[in-house]
Amino acid sequence: MLKVIAACGNGMGSSQIIKMKIEKVFKKLGVQVSIHHSSIGEAKTQASGYDVVFCSEALKKNFARAEEGGTIVVGLKNLLSEQEIETKIKELVIDKK
Template sequence: MKIYAVCGHGLGSSFMLEKNIRTVMEKLGKAAEVSHTDLASVSTDLADIFVLGQDLAPGMHGKVDPHKIIVLKSIISKAELEEKLGQWLTDHV
């Protein structure tokens, strides 16, 4: 499974989100290849899951299957990330 954290430029916030995804996946006992990228580089075949803040959600429209997208209200909230990522895994794996 591949998970990509997405931000506007693929630098700071997506890197931080990538680290949080790794932490949450470890806590959930799940394995995944986790990385980060910028919004312009996103393509449907790049990953199984894309995690991003709600400010970038409109930019994902038409780029990937909506079922591959996890939108966070707060990209710094590990609790929200764990809840939504855990639910996605329950629903899709």
Template sequence: MAKDNMSFLVCCANGAGSSLMMKMTMQKVLDKLGIKASKVHHCALSEGKSAASQFDVVFCAQNFTNMFKDAEKKGTTVIGLRNIMSAQEMEQKMKEHGIID
């Protein structure tokens, strides 16, 4: 199971509708798994790129993961999603990356 107090960042191109919906989906997944996150933040890619290293995990669309190479080098887990609204895909990717059992 994931550690409580992990911080999650979700990013979309503009940081408005899609990332807010992604944040809500992320919160549903965390609630389902009984994980208490210290922070779940949504923003635009431009903000996310500079803030990513302050978070444990970053979720974004699959085609944007290359924007977060610096954060990955600092230990942030970056997860790309094909369907950014899919709770099932989020949960599966968290398992694949060892965030949850």
């Protein structure tokens, strides 16, 4: 089971929306995941304990250290696009595992 965290600027609405969207896509793809959502500050300190981080493209640089440690960081241009999420999961998560 993959451990996933969805992060946004303050950990409220956007991260919850990302969580719901990625949960739906992982389910569609038949991948079991455990998903947490939080603020960028909290996620930054916890990211190395997760397999995958989802955030907006603009926040991706905050996870450089976790990425160096092997955490997959997925930056999204459109947080609401299930198609973008599915494409990135296939390219960055499924193909790498």
